[in-house]
Every structure is written in C-alpha cells, then in structure tokens.
Amino acid sequence: xxxxxxxxxxxxxxxxxxxxxxxxxxxxxxxxxxxxxxxxxxxxxxxxxxxxxxxxxxxxxxxxxxxxxxxxxxxxxxxxxxxxxxxxxxxxxxxxxxxxxxxxxxxxxxxxxxxxxxxxxxxxxxxxxxxxxxxxxxxxxxxxxxxxxxxxxxxxxxxxxxxxxxxxxxxxxxxxxxxxxxxxxxxxxxxxxxxxxxxxxxxxxxxxxxxxxxxxxxxxxxxxxxxxxxx
Numbered sequence: 641x642x643x644x645x646x647x648x649x650x651x652x653x654x655x656x657x658x659x660x661x662x663x664x665x666x667x668x669x670x671x672x673x674x675x676x677x678x679x680x681x682x683x684x685x686x687x688x689x690x691x692x693x694x695x696x697x698x699x700x701x702x703x704x705x706x707x708x709x710x711x712x713x714x715x716x717x718x719x720x721x722x723x724x725x726x727x728x729x730x731x732x733x734x735x736x737x738x739x740x741x742x743x744x745x746x747x748x749x750x751x752x753x754x755x756x757x758x759x760x761x762x763x764x765x766x767x768x769x770x771x772x773x774x775x776x777x778x779x780x781x782x783x784x785x786x787x788x789x790x791x792x793x794x795x796x797x798x799x800x801x802x803x804x805x806x807x808x809x810x811x812x813x814x815x816x817x818x819x820x821x822x823x824x825x826x827x828x829x830x831x832x833x834x835x836x837x838x839x840x841x842x843x844x845x846x847x848x849x850x851x852x853x854x855x856x857x858x859x860x861x862x863x864x865x866x867x868x869x870x871x
Contacts, residue, residue, distance in 0.1 A: 643669045646683075647691035648749060648762040654693070655758055661693040662805075666794060686768030687780075688790045692801060696750055696759040702808035702816070703759075705851040707734040707748055709804035709816045710761060714744050715823045717797040718781075721788050729825035732853045732869050736765075737825050740871065741779035743770070763801075767793060776870070817847050826871040831855070833867040840864070844871075 644650045647665045655661065667690070670683030683689055699706060711734040718728040718736065729737050736744035747762045766780040767790050781788055807816050821827065826844045833840045833855060840862060845854035853864040 643667065643671060644689075646670045646762065647689050648747065648760050651691040651693045651760040651762075652749075652751070655760075659693070661695050661758060662802075663693050664798065665691040665693075683764070684769055686790070688763070688765040688767055688793055688797075690763050690794065692761045692763070692805075694759045694761065694805065696752075696757040698809045699759075699805075700809075700811060702811050702813055703750075705813060705816050706759075706761070706805070706808050707746060708732075708820045708847070708851055709807055710734065710746055710763070710801060711736055711744070712816070712819045712823060713800040713804040714746075714763070714765065714797065716819075717793070717800050718743070721793065721796055722785055728823070730820055730823045731825045731871070732847070732864075733851075733866075738779055738784060740825070741770075741777035742773075743779050743781065761801075765793060765797075813849060817849065817851075821846050826869075829871065832870040833864050834870065835864075835867045840867075 644667045647667050647670065650667070651665045654663070669685045670689050696703060711730045714736045715728040715730050727738070731737050734746050735742050744763070744765045748759055750759045766778065768780060768782055770778040770780040772778065824846060827846055829844055830841065831844045833853070840855055840857060842855040842857035842862065845856040845861060848854050848863050853869070855862045855864050
C-alpha cells in the first residue's frame with residue numbers, strides 16, 4: 641500500500657470486509673499511526689510500517705506472551721541482517737533496542753465480535769529516520785546498516801514473526817521465555833518501572849512464566865503486568 645491512516649486500521653477494515661486472516665499489510669507511510677497507551681507514532685516515508693491480522697483463538701493461554709515473542713522475532717531479524725555489526729536487544733514488554741536506543745515498537749489490538757476472535761499486530765521499525773522523544777533514546781537502522789532497506793527487512797522479518805506466532809499457538813511458553821531472556825536488555829541490573837500512579841525500582845529479574853516482569857525490589861519480588869521500563 642501507499643499511505644494509510646494506520647496499518648492497524650487498514651487490517652481491521654479488510655477483516656470487516658470479509659478478508660480471511662492471516663494476512664499482512666505493509667504501507668509506505670501512516671497519517672495516524674499509534675503506539676501503546678494512545679501515543680502517536682510518527683510515520684514518514686522510509687521506515688517499515690506493517691500489520692499482521694490473526695485469528696486469536698488458536699493462541700489460547702499463550703496470547704499474553706505474543707508481544708514478547710514478536711519483539712524477539714524483530715531483534716532476531718535485525719541481528720541476522722547485521723551479521724555481527726550491531727546487537728539488537730529486547731526491552732519489556734515489547735520494545736527493541738540497539739545500543740540502548742529504541743528502534744522498533746509494536747501494538748496489539750484484539751476484538752471479539754460476531755464472526756470471530758481476531759487480533760491485529762501493528763509493527764513499526766525505524767529504517768531511514770527516527771523520532772526525537774524526550775524520555776528515551778531512539779535510533780534508525782541507517783546508522784548501523786545503511787544498506788538495509790524496507791523490502792529486505794520485511795523479507796527477513798515476516799517468517800520470524802510467523803514462527804513466533806506458531807510458538808504461541810503450540811503453547812511453547814518455555815521456549816518463548818528462553819528466547820526472550822537471551823536477548824533481554826538490562827537483565828540483572830537496576831531498572832525503573834513507571835506506572836500510572838507510582839514508580840517502582842529494583843533489579844531486572846527477567847520474565848515470569850506468564851510473561852510479567854519479575855522486578856526484584858528491596859521488599860521482595862513484584863510481578864509487573866504493565867508499565868514503562870527505564871534501564
């Protein structure tokens with residue numbers, strides 16, 4: 641596609657029109673891209689903007705782990721393309737970092753309506769440019785591997801994303817956790833987790849079995865289900 645309001649919206653429109661999942665949407669730019677918690681997602685031409693529509697029911701109990709499996713897939717795709725030139729890592733719950741700077745983000749929406757239980761995964765990767773954010777570092781692929789374009793990135797990424805979805809469908813929770821932990825940024829170090837009404841601090845203890853963050857505080861371990869992590 642060329643320009644769309646958002647790849648997520650385009651996917652929902654196709655589902656409403658009767659398109660069968662799974663399918664991909666790839667756009668050149670977005671006029672109303674969005675991220676977690678209603679944040680906007682700057683979407684100029686030159687970056688990868690894509691969405692994957694899925695039937696959600698087969699994911700079963702592993703559905704909450706999908707974002708973790710997908711961020712691992714993104715990091716693995718980048719590391720495969722870099723061939724040792726840079727190391728992509730994952731930051732809970734679903735960011736991908738290079739040298740501590742955010743290069744990718746994803747948003748999952750789920751709707752249970754007449755006709756089925758469906759999910760749309762929106763994924764954006766900074767290829768040619770990146771936004772300037774006040775509260776975190778950002779980066780684009782061109783700073784690390786300028787020869788990698790959007791098409792090559794998508795061809796590397798899509799089969800790994802589909803593999804991540806299969807792991808969830810098959811209930812391979814231990815494998816998802818193990819793959820994510822192998823790429824986790826800040827594991828074992830002190831981190832800050834900002835919640836709507838408070839801020840928690842502690843040591844990054846990795847993932848619990850249900851995909852929550854294991855934060856090791858002075859008062860004991862805390863399972864964090866949602867929040868913004870700062871390393």
